[in-house]
Amino acid sequence: MTFPESNERRKKLGQAVMFGVSRVISYGIVALLFLILFFIVKQGIGVVNWEFLTAMPTDGMTKGGIYPAIMGTLYLVAGSMLFAFPVGVMAGIYVNEFAKAGPMKRFVKMMTNNLAGVPSIIFGLFGMALFVNQMGFGASILAGSLTLGLLALPIVIRTTEEALKSVDDTFRQASYALGGSKLYTIRKVVLPIALPNILTGLILAVGRVSGETAPILFTVAAYFLPKLPGSIMDQCMALPYHLYVISTSGTQIEASRPMAYGTAFVLVVIVLIVNLLATLLRNYFGNKVKMN
Amino acid sequence: MTHLDSELKMLKADIIEMWRLVINQLDKAKDALTNFDRDLAEEVVENEKRVNSYELKIDRDCENIFALFQPVATDLRLVLATMKICNNLERIGDIAASVADFVLDADTDFNKSILEHTKILEMYAIANEMIADTLEAFDKEDTRLARTMFKRDKILDKIDEAALDRVMECIQNYPEQVRNSLLVMSMIRKLERVGDQSKNIAEEIIFYFEAKVLKHKKKKQKEGDE
Amino acid sequence: MANKLETIDVHLHYGDFHALKGITMAIPENSVTALIGPSGCGKSTYLRLFNRMNDLIPFTRITGQVLLDGEDIYQIKSSKIDALRRNVGMVFQKPNPFPKSIFENVAYGLRVNGITDNSFIENQVEKTLHQAALWDEVKDKLKKSAFELSGGQQQRLCIARALAIEPSIILMDEPASALDPLSTGKIEDLIFELKSKYTIIIVTHNMQQAGRVSDHTGFFYLGELIEFDKTKKIFTNPAKQETENYITGRFG
Numbered sequence: 001m002t003f004p005e006s007n008e009r010r011k012k013l014g015q016a017v018m019f020g021v022s023r024v025i026s027y028g029i030v031a032l033l034f035l036i037l038f039f040i041v042k043q044g045i046g047v048v049n050w051e052f053l054t055a056m057p058t059d060g061m062t063k064g065g066i067y068p069a070i071m072g073t074l075y076l077v078a079g080s081m082l083f084a085f086p087v088g089v090m091a092g093i094y095v096n097e098f099a100k101a102g103p104m105k106r107f108v109k110m111m112t113n114n115l116a117g118v119p120s121i122i123f124g125l126f127g128m129a130l131f132v133n134q135m136g137f138g139a140s141i142l143a144g145s146l147t148l149g150l151l152a153l154p155i156v157i158r159t160t161e162e163a164l165k166s167v168d169d170t171f172r173q174a175s176y177a178l179g180g181s182k183l184y185t186i187r188k189v190v191l192p193i194a195l196p197n198i199l200t201g202l203i204l205a206v207g208r209v210s211g212e213t214a215p216i217l218f219t220v221a222a223y224f225l226p227k228l229p230g231s232i233m234d235q236c237m238a239l240p241y242h243l244y245v246i247s248t249s250g251t252q253i254e255a256s257r258p259m260a261y262g263t264a265f266v267l268v269v270i271v272l273i274v275n276l277l278a279t280l281l282r283n284y285f286g287n288k289v290k291m292n
Numbered sequence: 293m294t295h296l297d298s299e300l301k302m303l304k305a306d307i308i309e310m311w312r313l314v315i316n317q318l319d320k321a322k323d324a325l326t327n328f329d330r331d332l333a334e335e336v337v338e339n340e341k342r343v344n345s346y347e348l349k350i351d352r353d354c355e356n357i358f359a360l361f362q363p364v365a366t367d368l369r370l371v372l373a374t375m376k377i378c379n380n381l382e383r384i385g386d387i388a389a390s391v392a393d394f395v396l397d398a399d400t401d402f403n404k405s406i407l408e409h410t411k412i413l414e415m416y417a418i419a420n421e422m423i424a425d426t427l428e429a430f431d432k433e434d435t436r437l438a439r440t441m442f443k444r445d446k447i448l449d450k451i452d453e454a455a456l457d458r459v460m461e462c463i464q465n466y467p468e469q470v471r472n473s474l475l476v477m478s479m480i481r482k483l484e485r486v487g488d489q490s491k492n493i494a495e496e497i498i499f500y501f502e503a504k505v506l507k508h509k510k511k512k513q514k515e516g517d518e
Numbered sequence: 519m520a521n522k523l524e525t526i527d528v529h530l531h532y533g534d535f536h537a538l539k540g541i542t543m544a545i546p547e548n549s550v551t552a553l554i555g556p557s558g559c560g561k562s563t564y565l566r567l568f569n570r571m572n573d574l575i576p577f578t579r580i581t582g583q584v585l586l587d588g589e590d591i592y593q594i595k596s597s598k599i600d601a602l603r604r605n606v607g608m609v610f611q612k613p614n615p616f617p618k619s620i621f622e623n624v625a626y627g628l629r630v631n632g633i634t635d636n637s638f639i640e641n642q643v644e645k646t647l648h649q650a651a652l653w654d655e656v657k658d659k660l661k662k663s664a665f666e667l668s669g670g671q672q673q674r675l676c677i678a679r680a681l682a683i684e685p686s687i688i689l690m691d692e693p694a695s696a697l698d699p700l701s702t703g704k705i706e707d708l709i710f711e712l713k714s715k716y717t718i719i720i721v722t723h724n725m726q727q728a729g730r731v732s733d734h735t736g737f738f739y740l741g742e743l744i745e746f747d748k749t750k751k752i753f754t755n756p757a758k759q760e761t762e763n764y765i766t767g768r769f770g
Contacts, residue, residue, distance in 0.1 A: 100576070101576055168612070168614060170610040170611070170612065170614045171614050171616070173571055173574070173608065173610070174608065174610060174614055174616075174676070174679070175616070175626070175630070176571070176574070176603060177569055177571070177603050177606070177607065177608035177680070178603070178604070178607075178626060178627035178630055178631075178679070178680070178683060179600045179601070179603050179604040179627065179630055179631050179683070180626075180630040181600075181630075184630055188616070188618075188626070188630075189616050189617070192616075192617040192618075193617050294703065294706075294707050294710070295706065295707065295710040295730055295731065296730070355754055356750045356753075356754060359729060359750070359753040359754045360729035360730060360749065360750065360753055361726075361729065361730055362726055362729075
């Protein structure tokens, strides 16, 4: 059989066009990301020095540093994860390992997905209503962490669930076949194998939480508080909120412009560092349970 | 040891047992001839069944090994060689039984002089040695010993060729032993076949250990191999 | 030889799917029984009857009798299922060592069942690794992760893991299908060694493997047991045309 030459040419041309378009788009996205980073670095790096990182803000937030905001963000990220990680992982374990297939399980999964789509300002209002007012925590690190934790919860639940689902069923069966109970099997076999992927969920959650402004708006964030919090019942500053105020509602917006870029730069760097750390952590555990 | 190895070991043990049984049959048939021992001859005829059942068993074992293990290379050659050796041994067993049958056909002792003159005892000795040596060659992987079969078979052929004249001389000299002389003639014809069977077995041994196919080559080439 | 396992008219349904259609079969003690047949013929499902692994799949219904040493294992109390599973070891298609050290993998079954005597555990692990023909290869790295072993070694480790709690039956679900020929050979030799002490049932897609390792072979097709006989008989002169077609590769 002979095939028409023209068909071959048409195939090649079609391919070239299609691949060319996708290539341009994907390079474009990367370029955009670098553009943003470049902009922030260019504007912000000049401001950042040791004093900027370690000093309290002064002169109506036009001078001094952002130390309390950095620490506040770290507190909030740590606090929210302390809440969201165990709760989310346990919920994920329940959904994937224990819940019987049926309408109830489907409903729970659907609601978890919906929760992930709720705008963050709603979480903020909810947190204020429940933690700040109803439970009487006041505007505090505790209330803020719990609110951020709620926001992170669906991410942790879903990634945990996916991580557990990807553990080959024969691992469970092998453990049952040796007389292992369900709980023992999950603890000793399933979780260690799923851990790297669960940690991926943690990374995503940390990234999400550390950049959020709306949920902390009413629950913890202090407008200007040039000292470190003394307890979890205190208010604190936080980088995203600090950035928001000095760029929108400060006393001298123009004068604090460099401070704003510096803050943005620090926030980006912190998010990157946390991501990097979590990735290293995941790779460490990932190597331990590497499949062949 | 792998499963196949243990199966092959059992197969080898079986064929060697059969070999010994056949050698024994041949020996007893000879004793029955020289001593004119009818009971012993009966025993040899009776024992032929055992040889046959060995053949059946080894054939079936080879078949199973082919079906279950798909042997290759040296394993394959061993099973193939064993099947053919088994076949040849069964025929030698038949020959022993035939000799015993001829002894039973005789109505008087065989005259010693007839046995001497026709050289049947000499032939018998060579045939026995040959078959015993094929076993040794197989057992000790001695292909040189196996190769001696081709020359030794020729001695048997010569005795066989001369047998007709010698038997006629016997008939003239010992008219009372006409029947026995003819029986000896038949035995010689049978014993000549032992040489051919041993030669076939030797070829299989060489094939197994050296993977050389000797069959249907010209005689000169065979000798050149030595 | 006594029958270690026996099924009498066993039917199994997954929801609407009739996976096993009245299987009656007796498996002799201390021998290897191979189950062959095309994918989806029910052979793996049948294998999983014996340690009640099918129970874990929702909407499964089983009727008929499954006897182990004469006792119907589907009539026992649910509290005895763990004891049943201890008696029935299982090895899977893909090597699946736990994310633990080599030593702890073998010790897992002992620990899970409440054994805490460390010297006993050490002895048992060593004994079992010897049994699985793995000791010489791993004795210097017992504390290393099981994932550092090659695929074939991992599978022998999984066999050792199953042997450690001294079951009397071992179920193997295509134990060598993910391995290279050399490792496969080692697993087959191991199976041959083990059958003097254990009753082994092996599901395999590899007919030659069934021939090499098993004493009896059952041919499954569309949820039915077409033929069950001595392996020699099945491979040299099967009684049923379907069996003949399958083992000669002239299927369908």
